[in-house]
Amino acid sequence: MPAERTRSTGSDRLRDSALAGDLSFLLARANALALAAANAALATHGLKARSYSVLALAADDVRPTQRELAEFLRLDPSQVVALVDGLEQRHLVERHADPADRRANVLVATDAGRALFARARDAVRAVGIDSLSVVPAQDQARLARLLRLLAFPD
Template identity: 75%
Template sequence: MPRPEKLRSAGTDGLRDSVLGRDLSFLLVRANALTLAAANAALAEHGLKARSYSVLALAADDARPTQRELAEFLRLDPSQVVALIDDLEKRRLVERRIDPADRRANVLIATDEGRALFARAQDSARAVELGLLAAVTPEEHERLAHLLRLLAFPG
């Protein structure tokens, strides 16, 4: 027979204080899922999702990444990156160009149309981020970003 203290509503609010609700890995995964869903909803008006937005962002930032660099940086399978680039290229948002430093590789460049779309999409992405982080102070936001960079880019 269940203990009386375990009889509560079936909603997720009661689970916040569970052992899983205190697990850092779970909290990171849950925060990512919530953030990703909100970002994809906001980016949909621009015909983008978080992954295609990420590729476009790096191309528009003049980073001139190769497909291999994109795959490593975004932690995606290279075939996923190829599909993302193919879609952006069909939409004339990016171009593949031969890397002058290594003629065997292609670098990704945003077109003028791609840069314009990225600027609009970036406004939407920032609005989502600010909405999701409305409960934290600007100092906490900075600290969170710092801590996440330490986890994302160790060493």
């Protein structure tokens, strides 16, 4: 077994810079790593983080409108149009008319969409668990709770 992990690059001294102590920088770098890992895991399913997130909310039974998706995922409504178009053309999701507001589209996953999501979710979870393994087990839930405060500050 390896006695200790080795660092991959020779730029270790940059970690002692003031920037490396900034929470915003740590967030950005952690997100970049997690995003790359998630996209790599999703590629075999023809998804990326964005389309996976939309599919996940459609497969859940929250029946989101496109406007809600935009706000929740921090995207412009016009970007949601493109994402939903792509998923709908692959028959993974459907736009349903909202009976309460005929302007709004409610997004619902098809059976094929739910099946693909289940497989993609397993792949994403596997890399997520691997990425989280650097965090002590007893701290993982606390980290998620604290991150949630930052992600939903109101």
